[in-house]
Amino acid sequence: MNLFTRLKEGLSKTRSQITSIVGSDSNFGEEFYESLEEAMISADIGLELSLEIIDRLKFEINSLKIDSVHEAYTIFKQMLAKDLDVIKMPEEFPPKPxxxxxxxxxxxxxxxxxxxxxxxxxxxxxxxxxxxxxxxxxxxxxxxxxxxxxxxxxxxxxxxxxxxxxxxxxxxxxxxxxxxxxxxxxxxxxxxxxxxxxxxxxxxxxxxxxxxxxxxxxxxxxxxxxxxxxxxxxxxxxxxxxxxTGLIITKLDGTAKGGVALALTKTFGIPIRKIGVGEGLDDLQDFDPMDYVNAMFGDI
Ligand SMILES: Nc1nc2c(ncn2[C@@H]2O[C@H](COP(=O)(O)OP(=O)(O)OP(=O)(O)O)[C@@H](O)[C@H]2O)c(=O)[nH]1
Ligand SMILES: [Mg+2]
The missing domain is CATH 3.40.50.300 (P-loop containing nucleotide triphosphate hydrolases)
Incomplete structure (x- = not known):
């Protein structure tokens, strides 16, 4: 079972909206940005950060002269992954302990x-x-x-x-x-x-x-x-x-949200060390920004 199932399920409605827009390039425009904004807010990224991301995205898309929704969506996801990707110091080095x-x-x-x-x-x-x-x-x-x-x-x-x-x-x-x-x-x-x-x-x-x-x-x-x-x-x-020095986000198996991770890394610049996806011994995962974004916003 994929450990991100709940996260993925929770956002399936907004994702299918986005997917339908992405499916037809003619819809590219305000409607696209509005769907993204809605999706980000329902993912718990927060209003302020969501609006800021949309602004950055518009700027990027205009300056790169992108006219395909598909490409724009990829850039959107890369942007989120970049915000999540805080440089980590090595987790271990001497001296002991x-x-x-x-x-x-x-x-x-x-x-x-x-x-x-x-x-x-x-x-x-x-x-x-x-x-x-x-x-x-x-x-x-x-x-x-x-x-x-x-x-x-x-x-x-x-x-x-x-x-x-x-x-x-x-x-x-x-x-x-x-x-x-x-x-x-x-x-x-x-x-x-x-x-x-x-x-x-x-x-x-x-x-x-x-x-x-x-x-x-x-x-x-x-x-x-x-x-x-x-x-x-x-x-x-x-x-x-x-x-x-580091964050651990738990209970990601029990929520349809997860965007707070983005708000946290963006606001504080502190890396996410691990994520918790269940109550068992093995339910701790390394954090991978792009995997995380894909769990929230899907591969389309
Ligand atoms: N579903 C799920 N449950 C979790 C996860 N991590 C912890 N829990 C559950 O959350 C509850 C509280 O966990 P604890 O580890 O006792 O929390 P704590 O922060 O040490 O609690 P206090 O010491 O009382 O402040 C327990 O029932 C855990 O099994 C997770 O990633 N997913
Ligand atoms: Mg405790």
Whole structure:
């Protein structure tokens, strides 16, 4: 089964409209742009960015003197893919341990994503450790412990209610002692609007940095694709406070949208590291801009 099925199905109506326009070159004109705009808005790209893309597209098409709708559609898709394509720093390099901290609002899929990432890293032969710095939610430590067992990763935790920064500190020390390649740190979900909780994240980073200046190497923000444009507000606050280095978009299997990915990369210039397309171990994929655009807008 194609993992993008839902995304593709959801946009099938707008896509068939576009396809019918593209099928007859005589319809090329305002109607074409209006269909694209409608399609982008229903894909959750957002009004402002959609209008800006249409402007750029018109400019491009006029200056290239394109008169085939088919070609124009290809240029449109390439334009979206380019907006999604933020240059990535390499994901891994010495010194050990590589420390990835995972943050985001409640329930977006942080812990599950850590489990999937651990699985992927284990499959490539890495020594992985999971650090349970979500000491807040009941059951969070146990949930991560199960992922550690499933993926044969090392595991560090303290008791529920312990200081999250102290767990982060312990985890790094343990990772060093056990020659771990990658330490994945889980954190508690928190509303970006709660200042004291956001400050706690800053404290975790500070404690990590004081211990190991090169860490955390990555601070990944997990965003649920089904939340739509609110994801932009989340990203702004987390990025202002922590300096996010990568994005993970989850639950793309459960939405007809997905355009928020574009709004995020365009607005913040932060690369999308992975996408989540289900609840299982293997449901994490690398992000490919053109594949993603094709899932939203189809091959025609
Ligand atoms: N369909 C689908 N479900 C997902 C995906 N990623 C996570 N989930 C589900 O989303 C729910 C929440 O996942 P968690 O990993 O616990 O989310 P979290 O961000 O760690 O939550 P908190 O720690 O409570 O903030 C679980 O039921 C997961 O199985 C995904 O890509 N697709
Ligand atoms: Mg969690």
């Amino acid at each position: 590589w420390v990835t901290m995972v943050v985001g609002v409640n329930g977006v899929g942080k812990t599950t994503t850590i489990g999937k990432m651990a699985h992927e890293l284990r499959q490539s032969g890495k020594k992985v450790m999971l650090g349970a710095a979500d000491t807040f939610r009941a059951g969070a430590i146990e949930q991560l412990r199960i992922w550690a067992q499933r993926t044969e990763s090392q595991f560090v935790s303290q008791h529920e209610g312990a200081d999250a920064a102290s767990v982060a500190f312990d985890s790094i020390e343990a990772a060093k002692a056990r020659d771990t390649d990658v330490l994945l740190l889980d954190t508690a979900g928190r509303l970006h609007t709660k200042v004291n909780l956001m400050n706690e994240l800053q404290k975790i980073v500070k404690v990590i940095r004081r211990n190991t200046p090169h860490a955390p190497n990555e601070i990944l923000l997990v965003v649920d694709a089904t939340t739509g444009q609110n994801a932009l507000k989340q990203a702004k606050v987390f990025n202002d406070i922590l300096g996010i």
